[in-house]
Every structure is written in C-alpha cells, then in structure tokens.
Amino acid sequence: MDMQATKKKLGLKERYQVMTRGLDWTPSYQKMEDIYPYVAYEGIKIHDWDKWEDPFRLTMDAYWKYQAEKERKLYAIIDAYAQNNGHLSVTDARYINTVKLFLTGVSPLEYMAHRGFAHAGRQFPGAGPRVACLMQSLDEIRHAQTQIHALSNYNKHYNGLHEFRHMHDRVWYLSVPKSFFDDAVTAGPFEFMVAIGFSFEYVLTNLLFVPFVSGAAYNGDMSTMTFGFSAQSDEARHMTLGLEVIKFILEQDPANLPIVQRWIDKWTWRGYRVLTLVAMMMDYMLPKRTMSWKEAWEVYFEENGGALFKDLARYGITMPKCAETIALEKDHLSHQAWGTFYNYGAAAAFHTWVPEKDEMDWLAAKYPESFDKYYRPRLEYWREQAAKGNRFYNKTLPMLCQTCQIPMLFTEPGDPTKICYREVDYKDNKYHFCSDHCKEIFEHEPEKYIQSWLPVHQIYQGNCFPEGTDPTGEGFDPLAAVLQYYHLEFGRDNLDFEGSEDQKNFDTWRGMATKNV
Amino acid sequence: MAVAAVKTYEFEPADALGKFHGAQLLYIGWEDHLLFCAPFAFPFPPTMPFGAIIDQVLPGAFGYHPDFARIDWTRAEWFKSGKPWSPDFSRSLAENGLKHKDVIRFRTPGLNGIAGSCS
Numbered sequence: 342m343d344m345q346a347t348k349k350k351l352g353l354k355e356r357y358q359v360m361t362r363g364l365d366w367t368p369s370y371q372k373m374e375d376i377y378p379y380v381a382y383e384g385i386k387i388h389d390w391d392k393w394e395d396p397f398r399l400t401m402d403a404y405w406k407y408q409a410e411k412e413r414k415l416y417a418i419i420d421a422y423a424q425n426n427g428h429l430s431v432t433d434a435r436y437i438n439t440v441k442l443f444l445t446g447v448s449p450l451e452y453m454a455h456r457g458f459a460h461a462g463r464q465f466p467g468a469g470p471r472v473a474c475l476m477q478s479l480d481e482i483r484h485a486q487t488q489i490h491a492l493s494n495y496n497k498h499y500n501g502l503h504e505f506r507h508m509h510d511r512v513w514y515l516s517v518p519k520s521f522f523d524d525a526v527t528a529g530p531f532e533f534m535v536a537i538g539f540s541f542e543y544v545l546t547n548l549l550f551v552p553f554v555s556g557a558a559y560n561g562d563m564s565t566m567t568f569g570f571s572a573q574s575d576e577a578r579h580m581t582l583g584l585e586v587i588k589f590i591l592e593q594d595p596a597n598l599p600i601v602q603r604w605i606d607k608w609t610w611r612g613y614r615v616l617t618l619v620a621m622m623m624d625y626m627l628p629k630r631t632m633s634w635k636e637a638w639e640v641y642f643e644e645n646g647g648a649l650f651k652d653l654a655r656y657g658i659t660m661p662k663c664a665e666t667i668a669l670e671k672d673h674l675s676h677q678a679w680g681t682f683y684n685y686g687a688a689a690a691f692h693t694w695v696p697e698k699d700e701m702d703w704l705a706a707k708y709p710e711s712f713d714k715y716y717r718p719r720l721e722y723w724r725e726q727a728a729k730g731n732r733f734y735n736k737t738l739p740m741l742c743q744t745c746q747i748p749m750l751f752t753e754p755g756d757p758t759k760i761c762y763r764e765v766d767y768k769d770n771k772y773h774f775c776s777d778h779c780k781e782i783f784e785h786e787p788e789k790y791i792q793s794w795l796p797v798h799q800i801y802q803g804n805c806f807p808e809g810t811d812p813t814g815e816g817f818d819p820l821a822a823v824l825q826y827y828h829l830e831f832g833r834d835n836l837d838f839e840g841s842e843d844q845k846n847f848d849t850w851r852g853m854a855t856k857n858v
Numbered sequence: 859m860a861v862a863a864v865k866t867y868e869f870e871p872a873d874a875l876g877k878f879h880g881a882q883l884l885y886i887g888w889e890d891h892l893l894f895c896a897p898f899a900f901p902f903p904p905t906m907p908f909g910a911i912i913d914q915v916l917p918g919a920f921g922y923h924p925d926f927a928r929i930d931w932t933r934a935e936w937f938k939s940g941k942p943w944s945p946d947f948s949r950s951l952a953e954n955g956l957k958h959k960d961v962i963r964f965r966t967p968g969l970n971g972i973a974g975s976c977s
Contacts, residue, residue, distance in 0.1 A: 378864065379864065382862065382863070382864050383862055528862065529862060532862070677892075677895065680892070680895050681895040681896065684894065684895045685895075714975065715892075715975055715976070715977070716977075718971075718972045718973040718975040718977050719892070719893055719972060719975065719977035722893070722972045722977065733893075733922055735894065735895070735922075736918075737898045737900075737918070737919040738898065738899050739895065739896040739897065739898060739899060740885040740887075740896055740897040740898060740899045740961070741899070748895060748896035749887075749896040749897055750895045750896045752892075757976075758890060758892070758976035759889070760887055760892070760896065760897060762887075762897075762939075762940060762961060762963075764939060764961065768871075770871055770873075770874070770958070770959065771957075771958070771959040771960065771961075772959075773885065773959070773961060786860060786861045786862065787860045787861070788860045788861035788863075788867055788868055788869075789861045789867075791869075791871040791872065791873075792869065792871070792872050793872060794872060795872070795873065797899050798872070798873045798883070798899070801878055801881070801883070801899070801901045802873075802877045802878060802879075803879065
C-alpha cells in the first residue's frame with residue numbers, strides 16, 4: 342500500500358517568503374564587507390535591509406510561466422508580420438530609419454541594463470532588492486532579444502541594420518547612448534539604481550518608449566508596436582522598483598538625501614541629453630507624426646514628472662535644477678539635432694532628408710516661437726541647394742561635449758543664435774561642455790570623465806581605422822577609413838534618403854504588391 | 859578624491875597632448891552661422907602659422923556657406939574662450955599662445971547667416 346504523504350500547500354504569502362527572502366543566508370566564515378565590497382563607498386547608509394518592501398510579488402517560477410506565455414504571443418505576431426511582408430505596410434520607407442536608430446542606439450542599452458541590474462543585485466546585502474534586481478535583469482535581456490528578433494526582419498530588406506552591435510561601440514553618435522549607460526554601470530550599485538532604476542525607468546522612460554511605440558503604431562509597424570506592448574507590463578514593474586529604491590534609501594538615513602538629490606539631478610540631465618535622439622525622431626523622422634517633442638515633454642515630464650516630484654517633496658527631494666534649462670530648450674532641441682544629422686549625413690548609418698513642405702508647416706504650427714524664425718530658412722536653403730545637386734555634407738569633424746559626448750550643437754539658454762560654450766581647466770588640460778549641467782557633472786568627478794572616449798578625438802588619434810591602415814600612405818582618405826571601421830557601407834547605409842537604395846526598393850516592392858507589373 | 863571609487867583612480871587623460879602624433883587640438887566656431895551645427899575640431903601642428911588656418915583650412919570647412927566668400931578678414935572679431943582676442947596671422951599657433959584644446963571663435967560683422975537667421 343502506498344504511503345499517502347500529506348502535501349502541505351503553502352499559502353501565497355508564505356510561498357513568496359520562502360521563494361525570495363527564504364533563499365538568503367548569513368555567512369559564517371566570510372566577512373560581509375568582503376562579500377559585498379561595493380556597498381559602502383558611495384556614502385549611502387542602510388541600517389535595516391529588511392525594511393525593503395518588495396515592489397513586485399513575483400517568484401521565479403511564476404515569472405517563468407508568465408513571461409513564456411507573453412512571448413509565445415509576441416513571436417506569433419512577429420512571425421505573421423514577417424510572413425505577410427508587413428514591412429511594406431509602413432507609411433513610407435523613411436520610417437525605417439527610426440527603426441535603425443532604435444536598434445543601433447537603444448537595443449544594446451537593454452542588454453547593458455541586463456548586466457547592470459545583475460551587477461547591482463549581486464552587490465546588495467539585502468535579499469529583497471537582490472531578487473527585484475534579478476527579475477529586472479531578466480526582463481532587460483528578454484527585451485534586448487525580442488527587439489533584435491522583431492527588427493531582424495527589416496535587416497533582410499533594408500540597409501544600415503546589419504552591424505548594429507559593432508556600430509554601437511564605435512559610431513560617433515552612438516557614443517552618446519553608449520557612454521550614458523557605461524557611466525551608469527561603472528558607478529556604484531546605489532547610483533546605478535538611482536540612475537537607471539529611478540531617473541531613467543521612472544522619470545524618463547515614457548519619453549523613450551511611448552514615442553517609439555506609438556510612432557510605430559501610427560506608421561504601420563506592427564512588429565515594433567507588439568514588442569513595445571509586450572514590454573509594457575515589465576516596464577510597470579520597473580517603475581515600481583525605481584520608486585521603491587528612492588523611498589527605501591531616503592527612509593534609511595537623513596544623510597542619504599544630498600547624495601540622492603545630486604544623482605537625480607545628474608541622471609535626469611544625462612537621460613534628457615540622450616533623449617535628444619528621440620526628439621528629432623518624433624519631429625523629423627516619423628512620416629506620420631504622433632505628437633511633437635515639445636508636447637511629449639510637457640505631458641510626460643512637466644505634468645507627470647511635476648506630480649512625482651511633488652510627491653517626493655516629503656522626503657526633501659526637489660525638482661532637478663536642469664528642468665529650467667530643458668524648458669528653454671524644448672522649442673529648439675529637435676531642430677538643432679536633425680540639423681546635425683543632416684550636416685553629418687555622410688557618416689550616419691541611416692538616411693537624412695529635408696522635410697516636405699507640409700511637414701514644415703506642421704513644425705511651424707507646433708513650434709510657433711522658433712521654427713519659422715530660426716530653422717525654416719536653414720532647411721529651405723538646404724533643399725534649394727540639394728535640388729541644384731549641391732547637397733550639404735559637412736566633412737569637418739565637430740567639437741564634442743566631454744560629458745554627454747554630443748557635438749556642441751546646443752545654444753545658450755534663452756538665445757538660440759549662440760552656441761553654448763562652457764569650459765573647465767583641470768590638471769593642465771582644458772575640457773569643454775555643452776551646458777552648465779554637463780560641466781557640473783564633470784566637476785564633481787573629473788577623474789572619471791577625463792577618460793571619455795570621444796569619437797572625434799579618437800579618430801584624430803588614429804584609433805578608428807581598420808587594422809593595418811596606414812594613415813600616412815598616399816591618397817589616404819580618412820572618412821572612408823573611418824566608415825570602414827564602423828562597417829558602414831558608403832552609398833548604401835548613409836547619405837540622403839532621396840535616391841537611396843532603401844527608397845528605390847521600397848517603391849518597387851510596394852508597387853509589386855499593389856499593381857500589375 | 860575626484861571620483862567615487864573603491865581605491866585610487868588616477869590615469870592620464872584619454873586626450874593627452876602626446877596622443878595626437880605631434881598635433882594639438884584647436885576648436886573653431888563661426889558665430890551667427892549655425893548652418894554648421896557645431897564648432898569644428900582640428901589637429902594642427904603648433905608650428906603652423908595662424909594665417910594658414912584662414913587660407914588653407916577654413917575654406918574647406920566653412921566654404922559651403924554663401925557668406926564665407928564675403929568675409930573681410932581684416933574686420934573679423936576673434937574670441938578665445940569667449941574673451942576678445944587678437945591673433946597675429948603671421949605667427950605660429952604656439953606663438954599666438956594657443957595650447958592643446960583651446961577654443962576660438964570669430965564673428966564677421968554684417969554677415970548674419972541665411973536670410974539673417976543666424977543659420
């Protein structure tokens with residue numbers, strides 16, 4: 342006769358306890374400071390890790406089951422999109438350039454977020470935050486994978502997507518998102534959590550994902566839209582974690598407040614500078630626009646973020662100072678950014694163009710204070726010249742900001758006719774900045790930022806040519822050599838959209854789908 | 859310590875003068891002409907005469923702009939790190955006091971970009 346073992350089923354709460362904090366143990370023969378070497382040097386004081394409130398009551402087995410279900414649905418849609426030549430139903434081929442920007446600039450950051458959360462989680466002595474970081478770390482690598490899978494379909498048909506990972510570490514404008522995340526992962530675990538968990542995931546994420554995902558939806562890109570929606574339930578969890586981190590740190594010790602406030606100031610600004618790419622995507626790259634950058638900033642930062650900082654006032658946290666500068670830039674940011682890519686269109690892995698007349702009218706309506714006065718004359722001149730066969734390609738390398746690594750394209754707060762120059766002398770060397778905020782970040786940790794890998798300076802040092810190149814050889818063409826080093830194919834991946842292979846192929850293929858040829 | 863780190867973290871800057879094969883960096887901006895989105899960065903030997911920048915370098919960098927051909931260099935106003943400055947065209951960069959990673963700008967009175975828009 343079989344023995345009937347009494348199966349005692351755990352209640353939800355008990356089960357959660359056993360599967361998360363129950364997995365922790367107290368070391369007996371190693372010192373805590375040897376096991377967690379990075380937990381003290383940032384100056385954050387934690388007295389009781391058990392005060393951590395788990396933001397998502399999720400155990401690993403439930404996580405697995407739930408995410409597997411979601412991904413089955415996601416891949417079914419991605420497959421259907423690919424099989425039905427869904428790429429031909431996007432508004433026009435210019436749209437695909439936003440996908441290129443996303444895959445080269447953003448998806449590799451998802452992977453870095455995976456590494457960052459795994460690292461931060463490993464360094465926290467508390468079991469609660471460790472489990473939360475583990476879950477987010479898994480989310481992030483799934484997001485990197487699903488994005489790469491979803492967008493790989495475009496790589497079969499269009500240029501500029503073939504070497505996204507290689508480019509991310511080398512191409513001049515991709516050093517902006519890359520260095521942003523490298524800055525975060527090389528900080529201590531607490532700063533990383535405030536930088537990415539709070540400032541990016543909580544305060545700014547809506548300005549990254551909503552514009553891309555709703556832009557995809559408006560422009561007929563089902564696969565991007567689907568991974569966006571699939572990631573959304575994870576994002577909600579990430580936001581909860583970001584907020585919990587801030588509250589937990591601040592409740593632990595009053596001395597933590599000034600450190601956290603400085604990090605929030607720093608990372609709101611660092612994140613905002615990266616969003617420059619989103620601003621120009623929204624205003625210039627989407628054939629069918631959703632809302633302007635300025636409107637998005639007002640809704641997602643000024644209104645929603647304003648409410649958040651009001652809520653955090655009880656901890657002593659105030660709105661980051663940079664919000665005032667950003668408010669002055671919102672009429673100009675996207676125009677100055679697109680102008681920069683139009684300048685350097687020969688060295689970008691996506692196409693650029695001058696907006697059509699109706700698009701300029703849309704911009705004038707959305708930006709009545711700035712577009713017609715400062716930016717329309719520039720764009721119209723470029724269009725006239727391009728029509729005469731004199732398309733502007735700037736071939737001289739720009740001066741970069743030491744902190745954000747963006748070309749010095751930003752204008753003085755309140756004067757859009759003057760470039761904003763700031764500089765600092767540090768140990769007999771000069772360093773230059775695009776803004777007071779980037780300068781302040783440098784001044785706080787100069788030894789970190791004097792190591793910035795600035796693409797322009799690296800090119801001049803001779804570090805950005807394919808191996809074996811002789812820059813002293815006869816007929817050496819530095820631009821060609823740099824593009825080879827980027828794995829960027831001249832004439833296919835770069836230059837104006839007008840006349841590009843992407844444009845021709847899209848028109849031909851769509852024609853085959855809709856006409857009898 | 860000038861960086862948050864678990865131990866001493868001090869290294870040569872990534873852009874130290876010695877890494878540019880004998881050249882030093884000079885940044886040059888043209889005021890009121892934002893058709894060029896940002897100031898330019900150049901590697902120049904310190905022995906190069908300042909006038910060579912005007913004659914040999916700037917036409918390639920700024921020549922696309924219709925205002926460029928109209929510049930009267932005797933009337934151009936120069937700034938170094940934002941402060942008024944007078945270069946001697948016949949002397950070298952070093953003799954003009956230009957060091958690695960200095961930034962200079964010039965203003966061309968009367969020339970204000972495309973349709974006066976500072977473009």
